[in-house]
Amino acid sequence: RERHRLNFLVDENAARIRRDRRISVKAGEIIGKLYDALQHSYIKPEAAETIDALNKLCVRLVFCLYAENAGLFDKKSFCNYLNGYKTPQLRAALIRLFAVLNQSKRERDPYLEDELQKFPYVDGGLFEDGDIEIPNFNEDSRFELLTRAADFDWAEISPPIFGAIFEATLNPETRRTGGMHYTSIENIHKVIDPLFLTHLRDEFEQCGDDPELLSALQNKIARLKFFDPACGSGNFLTETYIKLRELEDKILKRLPDSTIQVSIGQFYGIEINNFAVAVAKTALWIAESQMIAEDARRDRLPLRTSAHIVEANALKIDWREVIPDGVDFIMGNPPFLGASMMNATQKAEVVAILGKGKLINSVDYVGAWYHKAAAIMVGTKIRAAFVSTNSITQGEQVAPLWKRLLGEYKICIDFAYRTFRWEQERDDEQQPREPEKDRKRLKQAAVHCVIIGFSSAQLERHRIIFDGERIIEAENINPYLVDAPDILVESRATPLCSNAPRMVYGNKPSDGGNLILSEAERNQLLKTDPKLEVCIRRYIGGKDFINQNVIRYCLWLKDIEPGVYRKSREIMRRLDAVREFRAASTSKDTRDKADVPYLFFRTPQTDADYLCLPQTSSERRKYLPIGFFDRSFIAIDTVLIVPNATLYHFGVLVSSVHMAWMRAVGGRFGTGYRYSTSVVYNNFPWCSPSPAIERTAQRILDVRAKFSN
Numbered sequence: 001r002e003r004h005r006l007n008f009l010v011d012e013n014a015a016r017i018r019r020d021r022r023i024s025v026k027a028g029e030i031i032g033k034l035y036d037a038l039q040h041s042y043i044k045p046e047a048a049e050t051i052d053a054l055n056k057l058c059v060r061l062v063f064c065l066y067a068e069n070a071g072l073f074d075k076k077s078f079c080n081y082l083n084g085y086k087t088p089q090l091r092a093a094l095i096r097l098f099a100v101l102n103q104s105k106r107e108r109d110p111y112l113e114d115e116l117q118k119f120p121y122v123d124g125g126l127f128e129d130g131d132i133e134i135p136n137f138n139e140d141s142r143f144e145l146l147t148r149a150a151d152f153d154w155a156e157i158s159p160p161i162f163g164a165i166f167e168a169t170l171n172p173e174t175r176r177t178g179g180m181h182y183t184s185i186e187n188i189h190k191v192i193d194p195l196f197l198t199h200l201r202d203e204f205e206q207c208g209d210d211p212e213l214l215s216a217l218q219n220k221i222a223r224l225k226f227f228d229p230a231c232g233s234g235n236f237l238t239e240t241y242i243k244l245r246e247l248e249d250k251i252l253k254r255l256p257d258s259t260i261q262v263s264i265g266q267f268y269g270i271e272i273n274n275f276a277v278a279v280a281k282t283a284l285w286i287a288e289s290q291m292i293a294e295d296a297r298r299d300r301l302p303l304r305t306s307a308h309i310v311e312a313n314a315l316k317i318d319w320r321e322v323i324p325d326g327v328d329f330i331m332g333n334p335p336f337l338g339a340s341m342m343n344a345t346q347k348a349e350v351v352a353i354l355g356k357g358k359l360i361n362s363v364d365y366v367g368a369w370y371h372k373a374a375a376i377m378v379g380t381k382i383r384a385a386f387v388s389t390n391s392i393t394q395g396e397q398v399a400p401l402w403k404r405l406l407g408e409y410k411i412c413i414d415f416a417y418r419t420f421r422w423e424q425e426r427d428d429e430q431q432p433r434e435p436e437k438d439r440k441r442l443k444q445a446a447v448h449c450v451i452i453g454f455s456s457a458q459l460e461r462h463r464i465i466f467d468g469e470r471i472i473e474a475e476n477i478n479p480y481l482v483d484a485p486d487i488l489v490e491s492r493a494t495p496l497c498s499n500a501p502r503m504v505y506g507n508k509p510s511d512g513g514n515l516i517l518s519e520a521e522r523n524q525l526l527k528t529d530p531k532l533e534v535c536i537r538r539y540i541g542g543k544d545f546i547n548q549n550v551i552r553y554c555l556w557l558k559d560i561e562p563g564v565y566r567k568s569r570e571i572m573r574r575l576d577a578v579r580e581f582r583a584a585s586t587s588k589d590t591r592d593k594a595d596v597p598y599l600f601f602r603t604p605q606t607d608a609d610y611l612c613l614p615q616t617s618s619e620r621r622k623y624l625p626i627g628f629f630d631r632s633f634i635a636i637d638t639v640l641i642v643p644n645a646t647l648y649h650f651g652v653l654v655s656s657v658h659m660a661w662m663r664a665v666g667g668r669f670g671t672g673y674r675y676s677t678s679v680v681y682n683n684f685p686w687c688s689p690s691p692a693i694e695r696t697a698q699r700i701l702d703v704r705a706k707f708s709n
Contacts, residue, residue: 020158020185027157031058034144041135053133055275059282060098061145062154063126066286069155074118079150081115090137102127126282159290160185160242163233163283183333187387187422188239191331194415194464195385195453196224197243204247209254218251222261227323228332229314229369231269234280236332237307238287241267245291264288267307268323270314277311284309315349315368319376330373330384336422336447337365338389339397359400359491364389367401370454374409377456383414385453390419393450393481395667396679399490402479406486413477415453417466419671422449448670450481480664489665492682499689501649503642503681506541506612506635509554510590510601512581514574517553525570535565542614542638546625554634557598607631611645611653614638616669624662624673626654628701640677648689651697658684 035058042050067073078097085093100108101122108117137145189197200221207213221244228236241264248262264284271277284307310322314334337346339362346365353368354360366388373384392401405411451466465472465481474483495502509515517525522536539554555571565571578597582590593601609630615638617624628650635641642649652658661684667674675681687693 024161037141066154159283159287160235160239225327227268227327230334264307269309333387334369383455399488417451491678497686508602508637514577522553608643611642647694647697651693
């Protein structure tokens with residue numbers, strides 16, 4: 001009876017989230033099986049219009065199951081109604097029920113039988129479409145609906161989690177690849193807490209028991225409007241609604257004569273997928289029903305308010321059409337789509353919003369959401385926060401994205417989460433339908449993200465940077481997410497300083513792997529003809545340099561007389577394969593090189609010794625791997641090289657100063673470093689040469705030689 005005294009040992013919130021997740025995943029599994037059973041009964045089960053109808057049908061069935069469990073309908077009235085019909089009659093029974101649920105009492109046939117008349121009017125648009133295609137039922141689909149689904153307690157589901165799981169369950173692409181994914185509640189709160197929720201909670205604590213202050217705060221909360229312009233299944237909006245209602249309930253306990261004012265009518269969203277729109281509305285309706293369940297003064301049906309979720313392309317619609325009366329907070333999780341992954345249509349959408357300019361094509365898809373939000377923020381107190389691909393704060397796309405945001409729109413970053421893994425939560429106990437390799441790929445899939453909260457009003461608040469477990473109070477947060485002035489490092493074609501030699505890419509093979517030799521292949525080739533040694537050179541790429549136990553070679557036939565290798569069947573076979581590989585390319589430049597298969601596609605490497613630096617390496621390194629190689633090593637384009645570099649150049653590049661610069665302005669590959677010539681190297685302010693730098697550089701090389709393993 002006194003176990004509550006041990007509550008301090010348990011994280012109740014985490015336990016609730018785990019419980020909600022478990023229940024919601026189970027609900028998703030049940031709907032998935034019902035979905036499968038119903039789909040087979042359609043005349044054209046794979047047709048787009050069938051999938052659309054089936055999605056809407058499943059949304060309605062879930063709502064009815066929830067309604068009878070949660071007390072919106074009489075207990076078991078939905079299942080009892082259907083159980084009164086034989087299997088062949090279920091289709092007609094559902095059509096009649098859905099029509100009745102969309103009619104107010106005065107609109108209904110006065111002679112309607114009691115079993116239908118007792119159902120309440122739902123409204124809210126859920127049952128408006130009377131023409132959706134409903135298939136005939138069979139014993140399998142009857143069992144899934146009236147036994148398996150009916151035995152589950154739908155009143156226990158968590159709307160923000162269930163909405164996403166429901167969408168994933170009924171989304172053809174997700175179903176094809178297997179497994180269910182959804183945004184965790186914890187990640188949602190990384191956005192909404194610093195954006196507004198923490199501030200509102202602080203205001204509540206400051207109100208104490210003062211009825212005037214409490215009433216003013218309740219009115220303020222009820223007037224706030226929230227907008228997610230890429231809302232998906234609505235989990236950001238739904239979790240926000242739930243937390244606002246929980247805060248309002250605390251106010252109502254201190255104001256017993258007041259009534260609920262917060263409603264889902266305060267929430268707006270844009271979503272391109274019509275089914276996700278239906279799921280988002282349903283999740284919000286369920287959330288509202290759950291949150292007002294204990295208020296006897298308010299009828300839960302009909303659904304008097306409706307969230308304003310619009311089906312549209314967020315980058316083509318004017319957001320002011322969706323939020324005609326303005327908005328207070330814009331938030332969400334726009335598509336995780338890097339610049340290199342966008343198709344031509346998506347690139348055109350970004351250019352149309354950001355405008356034409358240098359490197360605009362390098363900006364990730366989410367950049368367009370930033371600009372659309374910034375455009376409506378000017379002159380207002382609107383605040384926004386987006387989960388974003390981390391590359392918008394790194395490397396070459398910082399300047400083309402942020403220059404206009406800072407200059408024209410006067411955007412100020414209020415808070416930011418530095419790079420972290422944004423993993424879509426996944427239920428690994430679900431029955432994946434694909435081979436093990438696909439399940440492994442899905443499990444490992446995660447995007448490295450940042451969260452950026454911003455406004456145009458220069459609000460007087462503490463600016464905070466979240467960096468893992470660290471919280472940094474900042475005077476100014478710049479686009480690189482550091483506490484520093486808003487300085488943008490733009491791409492340069494040549495080094496800023498005259499004492500910096502040019503850095504270039506290594507050689508590009510474009511050979512389908514046919515010019516590359518393992519150590520065993522090289523030895524076998526020389527065994528057939530030792531004279532071929534002049535055709536073979538050591539091969540150095542990023543992996544070879546970092547993992548020096550990997551030794552590879554390549555055929556380097558530049559300036560070699562064809563007569564030296566023409567009699568080698570193996571070399572000629574490889575050259576034929578290079579020719580075929582290049583001829584089949586979609587790139588004209590590559591096809592043009594099919595006639596010279598004995599040469600690498602691009603050969604910027606000179607005949608000089610050089611400094612070598614891998615383009616990508618681990619963020620766990622304090623210093624990037626940088627080293628000298630002689631001209632006999634053929635560098636490929638996964639490394640950058642500085643021909644004719646001196647000890648001075650090596651010393652500067654390997655210095656902690658240069659490492660700090662690289663971490664601040666360089667790009668990332670996931671969380672690892674991606675070194676860039678145009679941004680990192682060419683913009684670096686070099687110091688004057690000095691004997692001290694050269695002496696230190698030589699000592700570094702001496703120690704490396706001593707501990708070469």
